[in-house]
Amino acid sequence: MGEPITAAAREGDLRRMLNRSALALLWFPGGLLLAFILLPLLRMASAQTWATLRSVAAMDDVRSSIWLSVRSAALTAVIAALLGTPLAYFLARSSGWFSRIIEAFVDLPLAVPHGVAGIALLFVFGRRGLIGAMLAPYGLEFWGTEAGIVIAMLFVSVPFMVNSARLGFAAVDPRLEKVARTLGAPPFEVFYRIGLPLAWRGIMTGVVLTYARAISEIGAVMILAYYPMTAPIKIYDVYLQTGLRESSAIAVLLLIVTLSTFLVMRAFIHANWRPDRP
Amino acid sequence: MSYLAIQNLSVVFPRFELRSISLSLEQGQTLVLLGPSGSGKSVLLETVAGFHPPASGRIELCGRNISSLPPEERGLGFMFQDYSLFPHLTVEKNIAFGLRRKPEADRRVEQVLELLGVRHLTGRRPSGLSGGEKQRVALARALATEPRLFLFDEPLSALDARMREELREDLRRLLRSLKATSVYVTHDRLEARTLADVIAIIQDGVIRQVGQPHHVFTNPVDAWVAKFVGMQVLRPEQVEPVEPGRVRARVGDAILDATVSEHVTPETARLVFRPEDVHLEHLNGQMRHSGDGFAALVESVVPLGSLFRIELNAGPHFSALVWHADYDQLQFKPGDKVLARLDPADLLLVPEHRKL
Amino acid sequence: MSSYRHVNNSARGKMSKRRMKLGFNLRSALLDIAFGLAVVAGLAIVAAPRVNAASGAEGLQTGTSTDKTTLIQYAAGTLAVPFKAIDTAFRQEHPNVTVQAQFGGSVKMAKQITELQQPADVLAVADYNVIPQQLYGHNGGPAYANWYIGFAANAITFVYTDKSKGAARINASNWFQVLAEPGVEIGRSNPDTDPSGYQTLQMLQLAEKHYHQPGLAQKILKNAPAKNIRDTETELIGALELGQIDYLAIYRSDAMQHHFKYLQLPPEINLSDASLANQYATVSVHTRNGDLQGRPIIYAATIPINAPHPKQAEQWMQFFLGARGAATMRDNGFVVFSQPIASGAEKLPVGLRQLVKPWASR
Numbered sequence: 001m002g003e004p005i006t007a008a009a010r011e012g013d014l015r016r017m018l019n020r021s022a023l024a025l026l027w028f029p030g031g032l033l034l035a036f037i038l039l040p041l042l043r044m045a046s047a048q049t050w051a052t053l054r055s056v057a058a059m060d061d062v063r064s065s066i067w068l069s070v071r072s073a074a075l076t077a078v079i080a081a082l083l084g085t086p087l088a089y090f091l092a093r094s095s096g097w098f099s100r101i102i103e104a105f106v107d108l109p110l111a112v113p114h115g116v117a118g119i120a121l122l123f124v125f126g127r128r129g130l131i132g133a134m135l136a137p138y139g140l141e142f143w144g145t146e147a148g149i150v151i152a153m154l155f156v157s158v159p160f161m162v163n164s165a166r167l168g169f170a171a172v173d174p175r176l177e178k179v180a181r182t183l184g185a186p187p188f189e190v191f192y193r194i195g196l197p198l199a200w201r202g203i204m205t206g207v208v209l210t211y212a213r214a215i216s217e218i219g220a221v222m223i224l225a226y227y228p229m230t231a232p233i234k235i236y237d238v239y240l241q242t243g244l245r246e247s248s249a250i251a252v253l254l255l256i257v258t259l260s261t262f263l264v265m266r267a268f269i270h271a272n273w274r275p276d277r278p
Numbered sequence: 279m280s281y282l283a284i285q286n287l288s289v290v291f292p293r294f295e296l297r298s299i300s301l302s303l304e305q306g307q308t309l310v311l312l313g314p315s316g317s318g319k320s321v322l323l324e325t326v327a328g329f330h331p332p333a334s335g336r337i338e339l340c341g342r343n344i345s346s347l348p349p350e351e352r353g354l355g356f357m358f359q360d361y362s363l364f365p366h367l368t369v370e371k372n373i374a375f376g377l378r379r380k381p382e383a384d385r386r387v388e389q390v391l392e393l394l395g396v397r398h399l400t401g402r403r404p405s406g407l408s409g410g411e412k413q414r415v416a417l418a419r420a421l422a423t424e425p426r427l428f429l430f431d432e433p434l435s436a437l438d439a440r441m442r443e444e445l446r447e448d449l450r451r452l453l454r455s456l457k458a459t460s461v462y463v464t465h466d467r468l469e470a471r472t473l474a475d476v477i478a479i480i481q482d483g484v485i486r487q488v489g490q491p492h493h494v495f496t497n498p499v500d501a502w503v504a505k506f507v508g509m510q511v512l513r514p515e516q517v518e519p520v521e522p523g524r525v526r527a528r529v530g531d532a533i534l535d536a537t538v539s540e541h542v543t544p545e546t547a548r549l550v551f552r553p554e555d556v557h558l559e560h561l562n563g564q565m566r567h568s569g570d571g572f573a574a575l576v577e578s579v580v581p582l583g584s585l586f587r588i589e590l591n592a593g594p595h596f597s598a599l600v601w602h603a604d605y606d607q608l609q610f611k612p613g614d615k616v617l618a619r620l621d622p623a624d625l626l627l628v629p630e631h632r633k634l
Numbered sequence: 635m636s637s638y639r640h641v642n643n644s645a646r647g648k649m650s651k652r653r654m655k656l657g658f659n660l661r662s663a664l665l666d667i668a669f670g671l672a673v674v675a676g677l678a679i680v681a682a683p684r685v686n687a688a689s690g691a692e693g694l695q696t697g698t699s700t701d702k703t704t705l706i707q708y709a710a711g712t713l714a715v716p717f718k719a720i721d722t723a724f725r726q727e728h729p730n731v732t733v734q735a736q737f738g739g740s741v742k743m744a745k746q747i748t749e750l751q752q753p754a755d756v757l758a759v760a761d762y763n764v765i766p767q768q769l770y771g772h773n774g775g776p777a778y779a780n781w782y783i784g785f786a787a788n789a790i791t792f793v794y795t796d797k798s799k800g801a802a803r804i805n806a807s808n809w810f811q812v813l814a815e816p817g818v819e820i821g822r823s824n825p826d827t828d829p830s831g832y833q834t835l836q837m838l839q840l841a842e843k844h845y846h847q848p849g850l851a852q853k854i855l856k857n858a859p860a861k862n863i864r865d866t867e868t869e870l871i872g873a874l875e876l877g878q879i880d881y882l883a884i885y886r887s888d889a890m891q892h893h894f895k896y897l898q899l900p901p902e903i904n905l906s907d908a909s910l911a912n913q914y915a916t917v918s919v920h921t922r923n924g925d926l927q928g929r930p931i932i933y934a935a936t937i938p939i940n941a942p943h944p945k946q947a948e949q950w951m952q953f954f955l956g957a958r959g960a961a962t963m964r965d966n967g968f969v970v971f972s973q974p975i976a977s978g979a980e981k982l983p984v985g986l987r988q989l990v991k992p993w994a995s996r
């Protein structure tokens with residue numbers, strides 16, 4: 001190290017240091033945001049005692065409400081995937097004002113207040129509603145049933161499914177699909193053998209987001225079905241009957257269950273990501 | 279009856295149109311669509327492939343009208359610029375993609391792997407392959423379905439010069455050995471000259487000239503095509519007919535004899551020549567007005583591998599290409615006064631823009 | 635065929651470059667996340683005592699009537715319509731005071747104060763019992779209130795529309811038969827958490843006795859199963875209008891406010907007459923909160939102990955219990971007591987004492 005330290009070299013060092021600090025500082029707002037998410041939840045979780053958690057976990061109706069929430073949300077996610085994926089493919093592959101309008105419609109449930117959504121669904125799926133009246137003779141009712149819970153969950157979470165899957169399909173190079181056509185694959189086969197596998201991650205992300213949104217929904221669900229009680233409604237019910245201590249314990253329990261299912265789902269998505277790593 | 283016949287094909291887009299394209303191709307030949315970007319060459323290729331419905335006209339392949347068939351029923355093989363290999367499938371599965379029935383598929387895949395020398399790549403994923411390997415796999419994939427026609431959309435544009443040269447050679451040899459019939463789109467003159475049996479120059483959705491490569495490159499129909507195929511263009515101030523097929527033109531102080539194939543109005547007349555056809559010699563002493571050449575000043579000398587481009591100023595500016603050997607002998611330097619001569623057979627009079 | 639791999643990226647070279655980049659990003663990311671957390675935690679620690687001090691300090695404030703104040707009110711959902719009118723009228727007389735009211739189930743409103751520690755100036759509930767039950771501080775918990783004033787009676791009844799099954803022929807003498815018919819859907823609120831819920835059950839039991847129809851309650855409740863229950867009765871109004879349910883157990887005041895048809899039930903069963911308290915007390919319903927004896931429906935209000943604006947709250951209460959407040963309540967279908975009754979009268983603010991008479995104990 002026998003080099004003379006010139007002013008220019010020092011200036012270069014300073015600039016380098018400033019650049020690196022500026023880059024590092026970019027993480028600061030991210031850190032704040034993470035803190036914003038984690039602090040309230042960690043605080044609520046740490047306010048629980050093991051005794052309270054164990055006692056609410058032991059309550060049959062608490063367990064059954066959590067199980068109801070999990071399976072309804074899962075069913076919602078599956079239905080959303082089945083119905084939403086083809087729509088997402090269509091939206092990703094078409095241009096023009098017509099598809100843009102459909103995209104706006106798909107986003108509508110995000111803007112509708114949840115209680116209003118519930119009433120709107122009741123219009124159609126209630127005893128005297130268009131679909132409700134049609135299906136009632138076959139024994140399918142939506143008022144106060146799991147089917148109603150799924151309908152309410154589906155309405156509020158469909159935008160997440162369709163948008164996520166649409167982005168997944170849009171990221172697939174259209175030239176791959178063109179080549180597949182020239183190799184003899186008709187459009188449905190192209191969707192099935194090329195589009196679907198390559199958009200898989202987007203679709204699965206949509207499934208996870210749908211599940212997450214569905215499991216937390218209370219406003220729309222409550223209009224259609226109060227009993228059987230999903231976990232959020234149970235939490236509210238316990239809050240009214242006893243208070244914050246027990247109801248927040250159930251909330252923490254629900255959080256633990258939801259978080260575990262998230263981690264399992266996300267691990268599954270990443271493990272199954274077959275196409276070439278970027 | 280031609281193997282591939284495109285008759286009066288028109289395709290209409292909001293901001294572009296392919297107008298009345300007519301081309302034909304015999305079996306085993308390669309047709310190169312040569313044109314600048316935005317000329318419609320890729321659009322034409324994709325229309326042949328079936329991705330754009332034509333407004334009018336027809337496409338016949340082996341006597342069959344395929345104009346209204348969907349792409350998957352046309353029996354074609356398509357190759358994109360980046361080869362578009364399916365990233366989620368292995369090389370083997372890529373190649374087998376177009377094949378249906380299992381036992382046939384295995385045999386055919388084997389055949390094709392052998393033919394293109396890529397058997398060692400079967401289990402690999404496209405992301406780990408080099409450019410040349412990708413090209414071969416893409417070809418294998420297209421070949422596996424035994425297409426009647428190959429369509430290439432600028433398959434070499436994204437590569438560096440050396441890679442391009444190697445793969446171009448590879449491709450040429452392969453297409454010859456397979457006796458494949460193909461339509462090849464490019465904007466590169468050298469690719470066109472090397473690979474084409476027939477060249478079609480396309481601009482703004484219209485075919486400007488069709489012919490054998492050598493002919494198109496030395497006998498353009500107008501100045502635009504001439505410039506596109508790499509010729510020099512000069513605007514004469516005066517043109518006089520001398521005898522049938524021969525004219526005398528004045529450019530600046532130079533009087534030149536040129537060949538003409540059909541009547542050209544003086545206002546639109548242009549002189550075109552290949553830069554490598556310019557004979558250069560040092561001009562000693564006074565600037566002479568010569569009957570068949572320019573007195574010019576060398577402005578710069580640009581080395582281009584085995585050629586040198588000499589940029590000349592004779593009033594109008596133009597370039598000449600000389601071989602290494604000639605350059606060594608004559609040692610042109612900027613500032614030299616030279617005499618640039620052109621044989622009348624190498625100097626053509628053409629309209630600026632041929633009306634179609 | 636020659637190999638074209640002329641750019642030789644060694645796998646190891648790539649890996650080490652990646653690891654180096656990762657190391658740099660990860661470390662600074664963790665550093666800054668920690669920094670962010672530290673900043674937020676620091677803010678929380680610094681801000682927290684000030685928040686607690688503020689709510690306590692505010693309680694000691696004696697704001698003069700020239701200060702701008704916001705009166706915080708929590709009230710039962712069935713009081714929404716009349717209260718909004720009263721609050722507006724109060725604002726006209728006291729321009730410096732803005733009333734900020736929230737409406738919902740009586741128990742939920744009470745718990746805003748007791749569980750969520752929300753500051754409140756006025757709490758009004760549909761069943762007077764909610765106040766001592768939630769706010770008087772049993773089991774060693776803190777007391778949030780120590781008196782209440784009963785100001786109006788109401789009747790529990792069933793409302794319906796033209797579309798309801800049996801609407802055309804239902805009347806005061808056959809209603810319990812119509813409601814028990816198969817295919818009739820009846821909505822009610824959760825008896826475990828909402829006054830009108832358990833009051834409905836009490837009413838049905840009283841009806842059994844009154845009409846000498848054993849099993850009446852059970853038959854009717856068969857048409858009001860769990861799927862027809864919501865946490866508070868006002869949430870079922872939409873369902874009634876859409877025809878999902880035919881009859882809704884709700885207060886007579888709501889029927890009048892929403893212009894629904896309703897059943898005129900005898901005061902012996904509809905919990906509307908305070909003088910019949912002993913008769914009401916002969917029935918009892920079992921809920922998760924224990925066995926609840928029948929009581930007349932008396933709406934009650936209080937000013938919590940730590941109300942941030944006790945002076946303005948008292949002014950409001952005077953207005954509410956006065957002629958104009960009473961008139962508005964009457965217009966909305968409530969049976970207003972000519973003289974409101976108070977429990978814990980000795981703890982009442984001075985300004986309210988002459989307006990009330992002591993609650994007759996049972």
